[in-house]
Amino acid sequence: MFCMGRAGDSGLTGSLSNYLLMSDTRPTHCNLCQRQIELTFHHLVPRKVHRRTFFRKHFSRQELSTGIYICRKCHSGIHKLFNEMQLAKDLNTLDKLRENPDISRHVAWVTRQKS
Numbered sequence: 489m490f491c492m493g494r495a496g497d498s499g500l501t502g503s504l505s506n507y508l509l510m511s512d513t514r515p516t517h518c519n520l521c522q523r524q525i526e527l528t529f530h531h532l533v534p535r536k537v538h539r540r541t542f543f544r545k546h547f548s549r550q551e552l553s554t555g556i557y558i559c560r561k562c563h564s565g566i567h568k569l570f571n572e573m574q575l576a577k578d579l580n581t582l583d584k585l586r587e588n589p590d591i592s593r594h595v596a597w598v599t600r601q602k603s
Contacts, residue, residue: 518559519582520591521598527557532580534572543576556582561601565594 517524531553537543538552558566569590570579579585586592 515557518562519556520558520562520585520595523559523599523603525559525603528560528563529555530558530563530566531555532582533576536572537576556585559598561598562595565598566591569594 514527518527532555533543533547533552535552543552566575566579566585579588579591586595
């Protein structure tokens with residue numbers, strides 16, 4: 489088990505294989521809705537907060553650059569529902585995103601949309 493974060497409190501826990509760097513090979517399906525469509529890269533800790541002291545102290549550069557590939561509708565929905573600080577502190581893993589009821593409702597809606 490790999491625990492990301494210098495102090496172990498960053499919240500990014502799990503196998504490295506669950507998270508990608510932007511340079512990694514793109515998957516073929518959205519990590520949230522599972523649709524096979526063009527994907528965008530979603531930073532699990534939004535880039536807007538990378539320079540803040542809290543994130544520089546608690547996350548390595550590699551951790552800050554990890555993310556998931558998701559479709560544009562899922563990506564837009566996430567950023568409409570939550571601001572960057574909420575995403576960075578509370579929703580910074582794929583599991584946390586999937587477990588959130590608001591995102592789950594949005595993903596359910598996305599799966600019913602045409603590709």
